[in-house]
Amino acid sequence: MALITAGLIQALNTGFRDDFQRGLADAQAEVMWTRIATEVPSVTASNTYGWLGDMPQLREWIGDRQVKDIKEHGYQIVNKSYEGTVGVKRTLIEDDQFGMYRPIMQGLGTSAARLPDELLFGLLKNGHANLCHDQQFFFDTDHPVYPNVDGTGTAITVGNVATGSAPAWYLLDVNNVLRPFIWQSRKKPELVAMTASNDEQVFTANEFRYGVDMRGNAGYAFWQLAYKSQAVLDEDGYAAARAAMMNVKTDGLRPLNVRPSLLIVPPALEKAARNLLLKDKDGGNPWYGSAELLVTQLIS
Helix, strand or coil: CCCCCHHHHHHHHHHHHHHHHHHHHHHHCCCCHHHCEEEEECCCCEEECHHHHCCCCCCCCCCCCCCCCCCCCCCEEECEEEEEEEEEEHHHHHCCCHHHHHHHHHHHHHHHHHHHHHHHHHHHHCCCCCECCCCCECCCCCEEECCCCCCCCCCEEECCEECCCCCCEEEECCCCCCCCEEEEEEEEEEEEEECCCCCHHHHHHCEEEEEEEEEEEEEECCHHHEEEECCCCCHHHHHHHHHHHHCCEECCCEECCCCCCEEEECHHHHHHHHHHHCCCHHHCCCCCCCCEEEECHHHC
């Protein structure tokens, strides 16, 4: 039986934190959200993204500068707190059985790293039902685009969705620093230990507690850089989605030069997607290599 001393608790906490960090680092090397979202730091309870209504472009400098006012859409992402907690019985430490908790602590780190994946691909999947900065659904048929660069005039409407009965698939432009989604990071994942002898849970339940604590949230950025389709994923459906994206203009009716570069599909469409993007029989596939492929069950 191990005698529980301050030195033992300190060593235990250090070991569990190492396990947590190992799980966090290993999972962060494999996350998918970094391919579709821009990470934005946050130092307050929320961030307001007024600039999402504006995508400035350069022009030839003739005469005075034209200052483009950024429309204030007031799109706000409020930080949320996320946690996961594990209880470790004091008797198990006394009996030298704490080793069984090491993979659990590593699993906490894995879960923390994967949380942005779950949130951001959830936004992608439900973009037809969630509002973005222009107060339209992120995937919608009538996003307003204005004839003047300052967002004035009579708007035309533009869609970034194709309806149908097939499983949904998504085409994104992720070539830019600013991507279709935002991961707003307020506090990085941290493992917190409650192991003092006077902690309430230790006193009342004879149990140490370890919990991961993090803050942040996910949100929408530019609808112009994403397209949802429920048409059949074949050459015609894919070509139609690409053409729709590449025809999108910004306020002032200037082309955005959208370049679709990432096709996201559920497992049910993996075969069709691979045939479309990765199979080039005798050089006869015009879409071979035209985008990268990401397959995930998070959008199923």
